[in-house]
Amino acid sequence: MRPVNYLELVCPAGTPAALHAAIEAGADTVYCGFRDCTNARNYPGLNFDLKEMREGIAYAHARGRRVLVAVNTFPRAGDVGPWRRAVDSAAEFGADAVILADIGVLDYATRRHPGLRRHLSVQAAASNPLSIDFYRENFGVSRVVLPRVLSVEEVAALIARMKIEAEVFAFGSLGTMVEGRCYLSSYITGRSPSCDGVCAPAEFVSYREEGEFMVSRLGDVMTNRYAKNENAAYPTPCKSRLVVNGAASYLFEEPVGLNAASILAQLKAAGVTALKIEGRQRSRAYVGQVVAAFRAVLDALARGEETPAAIGDLNAIAEGGKVTLSAYKKGWR
Amino acid sequence: MSALTLGPILFNWKPERRRDFYFRIADEAPIDCVYIGEVVCSKREPFFVDDLPAIAERLRAAGKQVVLSTLALVTTDREMEAIRESCGSGMMIEANDVATIRTLAGAPHVAGPFINVFNEATLDFLVRGGALRVNMPVELSAASIATLARHNPVETETLVFGRQGLSLSMRCYHARAYGLTKDACQFVCELDPDGLYADQLDGRRLLVVNGTQTMSHGYAVALPELADLQAAGVTHFRLSPQTTDMAKVAELYRGVLDRRIAADEALAALRALVDPVPFVNGYIRGREGMSWSEAAAGTP
Numbered sequence: 001m002r003p004v005n006y007l008e009l010v011c012p013a014g015t016p017a018a019l020h021a022a023i024e025a026g027a028d029t030v031y032c033g034f035r036d037c038t039n040a041r042n043y044p045g046l047n048f049d050l051k052e053m054r055e056g057i058a059y060a061h062a063r064g065r066r067v068l069v070a071v072n073t074f075p076r077a078g079d080v081g082p083w084r085r086a087v088d089s090a091a092e093f094g095a096d097a098v099i100l101a102d103i104g105v106l107d108y109a110t111r112r113h114p115g116l117r118r119h120l121s122v123q124a125a126a127s128n129p130l131s132i133d134f135y136r137e138n139f140g141v142s143r144v145v146l147p148r149v150l151s152v153e154e155v156a157a158l159i160a161r162m163k164i165e166a167e168v169f170a171f172g173s174l175g176t177m178v179e180g181r182c183y184l185s186s187y188i189t190g191r192s193p194s195c196d197g198v199c200a201p202a203e204f205v206s207y208r209e210e211g212e213f214m215v216s217r218l219g220d221v222m223t224n225r226y227a228k229n230e231n232a233a234y235p236t237p238c239k240s241r242l243v244v245n246g247a248a249s250y251l252f253e254e255p256v257g258l259n260a261a262s263i264l265a266q267l268k269a270a271g272v273t274a275l276k277i278e279g280r281q282r283s284r285a286y287v288g289q290v291v292a293a294f295r296a297v298l299d300a301l302a303r304g305e306e307t308p309a310a311i312g313d314l315n316a317i318a319e320g321g322k323v324t325l326s327a328y329k330k331g332w333r
Numbered sequence: 334m335s336a337l338t339l340g341p342i343l344f345n346w347k348p349e350r351r352r353d354f355y356f357r358i359a360d361e362a363p364i365d366c367v368y369i370g371e372v373v374c375s376k377r378e379p380f381f382v383d384d385l386p387a388i389a390e391r392l393r394a395a396g397k398q399v400v401l402s403t404l405a406l407v408t409t410d411r412e413m414e415a416i417r418e419s420c421g422s423g424m425m426i427e428a429n430d431v432a433t434i435r436t437l438a439g440a441p442h443v444a445g446p447f448i449n450v451f452n453e454a455t456l457d458f459l460v461r462g463g464a465l466r467v468n469m470p471v472e473l474s475a476a477s478i479a480t481l482a483r484h485n486p487v488e489t490e491t492l493v494f495g496r497q498g499l500s501l502s503m504r505c506y507h508a509r510a511y512g513l514t515k516d517a518c519q520f521v522c523e524l525d526p527d528g529l530y531a532d533q534l535d536g537r538r539l540l541v542v543n544g545t546q547t548m549s550h551g552y553a554v555a556l557p558e559l560a561d562l563q564a565a566g567v568t569h570f571r572l573s574p575q576t577t578d579m580a581k582v583a584e585l586y587r588g589v590l591d592r593r594i595a596a597d598e599a600l601a602a603l604r605a606l607v608d609p610v611p612f613v614n615g616y617i618r619g620r621e622g623m624s625w626s627e628a629a630a631g632t633p
Binding site: 135176333 | 413416434435452453471480497502503504515534539
């Protein structure tokens with residue numbers, strides 16, 4: 001296994017091509033999912049069939065890299081089979097770990113595949129030492145992906161009291177709500193991030209010119225209205241412009257992306273093991289670009305440079321061209 | 334027999350309003366079980382926590398079961414300490430985060446609606462861990478609820494009246510809407526005891542904000558569905574407190590559960606009571622949550 005230099009760089013792959021690109025660009029670890037509702041990026045044209053997953057894992061292992069398989073949605077009542085088969089397949093293909101969120105799926109994986117490493121998905125929203133202990137004691141999880149609700153100081157305090165590894169988000173799209181407990185998309189479209197693995201699915205999205213404005217809708221809901229010179233963002237419910245007390249605003253969050261590249265040293269000092277790049281729905285080119293930039297930043301930090309130049313490249317790639325430190329910065333609340 | 338429950342007050346009601354509300358429920362409402370305690374924001378708790386013993390006593394004296402609900406999003410030491418205190422209080426606890434389930438260490442409890450119980454395997458695990466009653470997440474359809482209720486003989490509870498919690502955040506949107514931050518919020522959420530409207534740009538209603546929680550603007554209403562849910566084995570039916578006359582709401586639901594009032598008759602009476610707030614029933618009908626279908630419910 002490739003030695004991990006500074007922080008383990010965990011990168012998204014929505015397709016085999018993206019997996020190759022991520023590894024070529026310097027990913028330590030790649031995460032991906034099967035082509036169905038068992039993973040939280042269940043979008044058309046994405047993800048891996050059984051053969052692709054087997055080959056993807058072999059490809060990574062041949063190059064000393066790791067593959068994590070996300071089986072991180074919540075099975076619906078009466079239909080737990082696909083989730084169990086996904087865990088079985090990941091084990092059979094030699095995945096380095098499965099990323100799980102549902103208690104029932106965790107229980108199954110623990111009993112059926114005790115030797116298969118289990119990571120706790122951000123979808124489980126374990127935000128405190130007691131919750132993390134619950135998952136560690138019951139299901140032997142080795143790593144938790146921390147929910148995007150904690151400041152850097154809180155991340156450090158939490159890691160000091162948990163007995164397993166912490167992975168945190170470093171870059172990409174981010175919701176402002178606690179993941180795994182947000183029903184805004186299903187309230188509007190009937191499709192759920194928790195069970196269907198989709199937020200604001202494309203078939204519900206429309207943009208229409210109305211007079212001097214461009215109007216975006218999700219289903220029947222008007223999520224935003226743009227002047228001609230404004231960039232229209234994707235109508236994710238938590239990035240909607242809403243009217244409160246007579247004033248329109250981005251009540252929850254503006255259309256911005258997370259970029260934590262400027263605080264990587266703080267995250268390392270906090271005891272973080274791994275950095276996660278969001279974006280399995282993104283193109284191979286995007287993945288290659290972001291991973292290469294993060295690799296450069298991490299290698300520069302490992303050499304002792306304080307503010308690596310590659311951080312600037314990342315801001316330009318981010319969602320809407322605008323970045324935030326989100327909850328990592330305490331004043332965000 | 335089907336039990337009617339009153340969920341915890343999700344909004345920031347002033348202490349005197351809370352007391353008056355619960356005393357009236359104790360005296361007048363045909364409710365079997367009342368959940369008290371703060372679920373949304375720990376900053377609100379100090380204002381009313383001292384009143385809880387007297388409220389619990391009054392409700393028990395009226396023959397009602399009392400359950401202490403706990404926080405849904407737990408991050409601070411103070412919040413974990415509050416959970417430990419609640420779990421050591423001797424009261425029946427509703428757990429809304431696995432932090433509470435961990436602290437209960439197998440003691441009997443109610444699993445609250447913020448625990449993701451979407452399938453039989455999770456349900457069974459929670460029951461093995463001491464859950465005597467399990468709430469269904471608001472997103473579940475009647476068919477899913479029926480599948481779970483039939484699968485395990487444990488008590489099951491589902492929301493049948495009130496605004497549905499749709500998300501939680503670390504960010505306080507109430508504070509943000511008033512130009513404040515969470516850490517210096519001035520408790521502005523108490524200005525909106527039924528939630529703060531967050532409308533679409535064209536003026537149509539969509540959501541309400543309740544501090545760090547986002548909720549449906551429409552009240553979830555399940556009345557025609559009650560008979561099928563009862564038949565599937567659902568044991569507890571939850572009303573979530575709104576500013577409307579909850580004793581009257583409870584009478585209507587009790588009447589439908591007991592077959593004394595027809596569902597459509599109760600719907601009409603409820604509409605007159607809560608007008609102009611619309612009803613929603615999309616989730617329980619297996620559709621987008623914000624929709625409303627008047628037609629009779631199908632058999633789940």
